[in-house]
Amino acid sequence: MHDQLAASYPSHLATLRERADRTLVLGGFDHLLIAAGTPLRKFLDDQDYPFVANPHFRHWLPLTDAPGSWIAYTPGQKPRLIFVQPRDYWHVVPAAPHGYWVEHFDITIVRSAAEAIVLLPDGSRAVIAAACPGIDSLETSNPQPVLDYLHWHRSYKTPYELALMREASRIGARAHRAAEAAFRAGRSEFGIHLTYLAAARQTDAELPYSSIVALNQHGAVLHYTHFDRTPPAHSRSFLIDAGASAAGYASDITRTYAAPQAAEFQALIDSVDAAQQGFVAMVRAGQSYPELHIHAHHVLAGVLREHGFIRMSAESAVESGVSSAFFPHGLGHPIGLQVHDVAGFQQSEHGGSIARPEGHPYLRMTRVLEPGMVVTIEPGLYFIDMLLAELRDKPVSADIDWAKVDAFRQYGGIRIEDDVVCTGGAPENLTRDAFAHHG
Known part of the structure; x- marks a missing residue:
């Protein structure tokens, strides 16, 4: 199974990059930024609901548990993963990225979701993110033409x-x-x-x-x-x-x-x-x-x-x-x-x-x-x-x-x-x- 994924992942990523290139041109954006998201807090509590990563994030990466992390893609450049690995002894800290896909990304490890946001590229940005703690402040979230284009093409599986x-x-x-x-x-x-x-x-x-x-x-x-x-x-x-x-x-x-x-x-x-x-x-x-x-x-x-x-x-x-x-x-x-x-x-x-x-x-x-x-x-x-x-x-x-x-x-x-x-x-x-x- 692992060998099969390793063999088929590069062309999957190439397909996603082509789709991103086209939708950014159509929407007039310089960068595609995809948030994994952060877990929602239970009302009047110090516990979170189970974390579910943004499907757009999972489309690019086999990472289902990377809260606070971001993918930043600029046409013509290697995609970036800004990966949040907190300093924390209360919880299991996400393991550093590894596996068949890591060589295809420039990976930066940071300690908090706030640090990750600081590293996102400036310019005209198409942001795909759920409204969740720490992220709702970003501009141009979820532009409809970008979502329509990416969702339509997501119908065709690689x-x-x-x-x-x-x-x-x-x-x-x-x-x-x-x-x-x-x-x-x-x-x-x-x-x-x-x-x-x-x-x-x-x-x-x-x-x-x-x-x-x-x-x-x-x-x-x-x-x-x-x-x-x-x-x-x-x-x-x-x-x-x-x-x-x-x-x-x-x-x-x-x-x-x-x-x-x-x-x-x-x-x-x-x-x-x-x-x-x-x-x-x-x-x-x-x-x-x-x-x-x-x-x-x-x-x-x-x-x-x-x-x-x-x-x-x-x-x-x-x-x-x-x-x-x-x-x-x-x-x-x-x-x-x-x-x-x-x-x-x-x-x-x-x-x-x-x-x-x-x-x-x-x-x-x-x-x-x-x-x-x-x-x-x-x-x-x-x-x-x-x-x-x-x-x-x-x-x-x-x-x-x-x-x-x-x-x-x-x-x-x-x-x-x-x-x-x-x-x-x-x-x-x-x-x-x-x-x-x-x-």
Whole structure:
């Protein structure tokens, strides 16, 4: 892995420098300054929230824990890293930079975030920084034309980025295998969560997002992050949506499992899984993502019909909003340095926004797929009390087998999610490849 990163990093950095050169010319700036950021302080406290570095900083460097540090880039010059290494015996001080990337930077080590700011170059500066202690005083923070340009091009992953995303997927798959075994052993949600962390060898704060570990009817809560401490009397179903990080890059994986006695639920999982793999196969250059989302609604409506939940045609289930009651979120989103990566709606490198299709307010991507993009494909079918209650009051209610629907509430729902690379040909499924690796 290390050799692969060492080999692919120089061309990744060259790509970032080219993009920076172009956006600085477009915006009329001399320098690009990127702050890692500093941790936010808890209210009325002397403790900080877990530190999350600026994604733009992590784009240039595999440094996820360098609070107060800066990248300063001036076209035609070697990029600079101003690295904060405090004199401190209270905390673990960040190790001096080392590894395959350091030779590509001029590195200056300073003792404080304030010292780092003093060393930033003067002139016309495009500053990319979050509002955080010690940084909010700088001028021209986050100029929109610069962000639009960099976000648009961040949609196209370099080979170096894909190598890190494969690694994040391998770590995630390994942890998912352990979580499934913990479910089969009858552990609580909290117990399964601890098993996942141990197998990933990452803390909660290091994961790219808060894990969803849902047993039985909890699977119907789309963002269930509660973690019951005691196991249910009977574990019938298990939905886990959990990722992992590799040098600041995310994986985002969801799997749903049925207990051995829940054969009817397993049959529905199998149908959603087959549908999901069909959608993955359509992640190809030129495919409109919103059209793929609408296609998914038709296929999932067909699954509902095939399993006897609805009696209407798939077309009328989609048109009347019935499919949205069972599948109320988007098919997926861009992923990379952030779980919900940037520019999912962007019209061009100059900004703009592409509207979501009517009636689909939660879709997180409206672009046409192109080589180098990585997206999630995560269809679901859920039995959500609130949405089902609304459906019962509509005329289409007569075409729904409510006894069958009620029998499935105890399972919560199904979501199956893979991270998929759009290439010039067949898609690369990072998630399935990683599960095959950890077979």
